[in-house]
Amino acid sequence: MAHPFTVREIARQAGVSDATVDRVLHGRPGVRAVTAGQVRRAIQELESQRHQLGLTGRRFLIDVVSDAPARFNTAVRRALENELPLLRPAVFRARFHLHEDWTLAGCVAQLDRIATHGSHGVVLKAPDVPEVAAAVERLHAQAIPVVTLATDVPVSRRLAYVGIDNRAAGATAAYLVSQWLGGQPGSVAVTVSSDAFRGEEEREMGFRTAMRQLEPDRPVSYLAGSNGLDANARDIMARALADDEGLAAVYSIGGGNAGLLAAFAEAERTPAVFIGHDLNPDNVRLLREGRISALLHHDLRQDLNRCCRILMRHHGALPEDQAGEASKIDVVTPHNIPAGL
Known part of the structure; x- marks a missing residue:
């Protein structure tokens, strides 16, 4: 598991303790398989974002939490990782919690773990139900802003909604x-x-x-x-x-x-x-x-770029501006499929 990252960096990315990461890296017992998997995924995420980590500027660690089919979650991950280098001089790291057919209890538990471990912000795609709204409230109480993506949880303390009308x-x-x-x-x-x-x-x-x-x-x-x-x-x-x-x-x-x-x-x-x-x-x-x-x-890359900038403004890293408009809706037929797809 050769890599250039410190134990502390991996621990923050995985949301576990330094000691847990150290045990996984050195193959010592006492770590559950699911936790070891979190550590390995954290290293993979850091590897994919290595270019962004080399930039200078304010640093932000955000969490992307999505309950959606794998095809959507894959598109979200790729879109955000493509946008991260464009957010300079800020340096963004992202932890991904992407699940297909997720249980409500599992989604809420993940949001509560983020509230416990800390984050500069959460990008959230989740059902609009009281349990999720309550979890957003708990994040707000820990000064962790939430931006909803693609689908909203309007009766909550979320900071903003990003997506189409x-x-x-x-x-x-x-x-x-x-x-x-x-x-x-x-x-x-x-x-x-x-x-x-x-x-x-x-x-x-x-x-x-x-x-x-x-x-x-x-x-x-x-x-x-x-x-x-x-x-x-x-x-x-x-x-x-x-x-x-x-x-x-x-x-x-x-x-x-x-x-x-x-x-x-x-x-x-x-x-x-x-x-x-x-x-x-x-x-x-x-x-x-x-x-x-x-x-x-609609362009997910633009949506995720906007999510990050909303979080940057919340933390004072960008000046306030007017509320953004809804994302543009394109009608794509067999005759105008964008190049490269």
């Missing part, structure tokens, strides 16, 4: 569905990963409001509970297709698009319109194949 995104999806369906009959299915994510709820509300204005007689069904996972999404859509022979379009808010489209293929049906979110590799492949009509996309 989710109601506007839902309304945009409704406009696209209505335009592309034209006069074709059929219902629309709206799928979400969970009822607990505020951002998904707001997208769904924006979609329904716009559809009532555009096509008040077109049925809209609500399909929840996939957790953004393909297998779950496939089962949920299969049941919906069995119950509704006229299902013509899908607005996929919560992901699992490969699973949703697999259910259509198994039923030997094809959606006339399919709108999703985010340019992750699975979605780009499906878009290129023409199986997704359009993706609503």
